[in-house]
Amino acid sequence: MDQTQYPNLIPSYEHKRLEALQPYQVLGTPGQDVFNDFVSIVAKLFDVPIALVSLVRADDVVFIGNEGLPEATTLNRQDSMCSVAILHDGPMVLEDIPAQPCTLVNPYVAQQMQLGFYAGQALRAPNGQPLGTLCVIDRKPHRLSPAEGKLLTQLALVGQDLLTLQATSASNAAMDPALRARLDDLVQQSLTRLHTLAELRTHDLAPEAADTARYNATRIDEASFLANSLHRELLAVLGK
Template identity: 70%
Template sequence: MTSTKYPGLIPSYEHERLEALQPYQVLGTPGQELFNDFVGIVAKLFDMPIALVSLVRADDVVFIGNKGLSEAPVVDRGDSMCSVAILNDGITEFQDVATTPCELVNPFVAQQMQLGFYAGQALRTPSGQAVGSLCIIDRRPRQLSVLESELLRELALVAQELLRLQAARATDDAALLPALRIRLDGSVQQSLTRLTTLAELRQWETATDSAEAQRYADSRLDEARYLARTLYRELQAVKVQAR
């Protein structure tokens, strides 16, 4: 990283991390629509306007999956909270970005973008190096529940498999993406339909904190976790099939 304005963002193992990142440099390659489809699902599962898959490079952060963010797909490393997410084993969560901003990155960027909430889970290579993050962002402050945190961790495993799939495609295994689409289309659409139905049923409840509304919310989260596990299982199956 050329800038030393935020030296806390650079881990002691940065050289090894950047080496591990090399196979995943997918910006501008075919297949990026797969990441966009994925983060679209993630945003829907959490009912948040923004979801991203990022890669944290030496000097910048590139968003290879982008739902809801109209800014440029590449930002300075010191301007992105994804740079902080890769430093942590667990979820990096900022519940109220406006009043309690992240001190390791430029706080004015989040303010200019009117961000209220950020949660990100590091994405790791098979060797354990963090190369990017899966994050969800809201315009208002909020807090993840325990089950929502677990859902984000499970979806991060899916994102890791998608990164590996993209790396495999870079070695000219062009059959992987069509095979994955065939396996996923049916199960994903069924789950999304059920999630939409549960959300609509909850809206019929006049009291959002009623027992019935909570049951709908819990059922929706259960369905979301089922979908995350289905995605992960199918990605594993495609990987085995491709060998």
């Protein structure tokens, strides 16, 4: 990457970040099923067409979970807003990209891809170094409510667990088959429950505006509970 053109994308701890990223390089191939399933659910929960799990590498950003953005499985680091999101502790939110583009990266790429909204939460290694992001994207401007911002952070913790699980499995052929089966079953059951919850958004169960708002708030609360439960269970099983 041309560090002189976008110097603010490179943090002072970049060498430590890249070291922390090394065990996850085995996940550098896009299209891995568990991440695709995960981001498909996330997109439905947030009612957006695009959701991604990314890894921000030295020169590019690879999308190992991709829902709704088939034209790109990788971007140059200076072209991706995920490169900026990893610099934030909490969610990085751009609610109206055409009106207020992100100037820390090449703004023309977002224009070419017709992006209107971006919200990304950094995914971190156990030592706290940022590896990539969980992000949700819309083609039009979009408001992220405080409850949705909290849910994105909670789902990012699940994304971190899935990164650890998949990287450990890929690099450790001797992993106990019983443990692997237990983890797979835990993930699948929880993702199925989240998927069912996400699908409820498509049903008009509350035609009145006030009832719809209350219903959506309840649904987001339930998704937060499920995300937290999955995170705690995965930590316990992984021995964290």
